[in-house]
Amino acid sequence: MKFELYNLDTAPAKSKPLLEDSLKAFGMIPSLHAVLAESPETLEAYKMLHELFQKTSFDAEELTVVWMTINVEHECHYCVPAHTGIAHMMNVDNAIIEALRNRTELPTAKLQALHLTTLALVRNRGHLTDAEAATFFEAGYGNRQVLEILLGLSQKLISNYTNHLAETPIDEPFKKFVWNR
Secondary structure (H helix, E strand, O other): OOOOOOOOOOOOHHHHHHHHHHHHHHOOOOHHHHHHOOOHHHHHHHHHHHHHHHOOOOOHHHHHHHHHHHHHHOOOOOHHHHHHHHHHHOOOOHHHHHHHHHOOOOOOHHHHHHHHHHHHHHHOOOOOOHHHHHHHHHOOOOHHHHHHHHHHHHHHHHHHHHHHHHOOOOOHHHHHHOOOO
């Protein structure tokens, strides 16, 4: 399967304003956005889900736990380095980033509960056992956060699967964070 990396000159007309927004926001058009421009609706959905997920009740560390748990579980060669860089920009503790990248224990029980719940939702297609739910709730989370994990998962499903299909090249700023399983 061969996907094109669109730019402002080659993108479908409906994708051009979306790519212009990406350029303004990032100072570049991320390769993922360049691939998604093939389908303006998918690019718009991805960007909207990203924006909405950042408005949830999760703080920067928790957003990173959800994103990176999904990225690592899906073995996304593009999103793991990209979200490593993003986490650094968000001033997330490097110990959290490295634990997520290396599948090791997170530094707090609350973040570990968020990680394990996210992982269970991914692996079990939205099902949680009573014990998994109890651990999540005992950590201080509630139904709202379960639904917010699903929002993050919706965003990551688009990006992770697109990157698998398109073999999206890693953007220059994130190459120093290359990750292999």
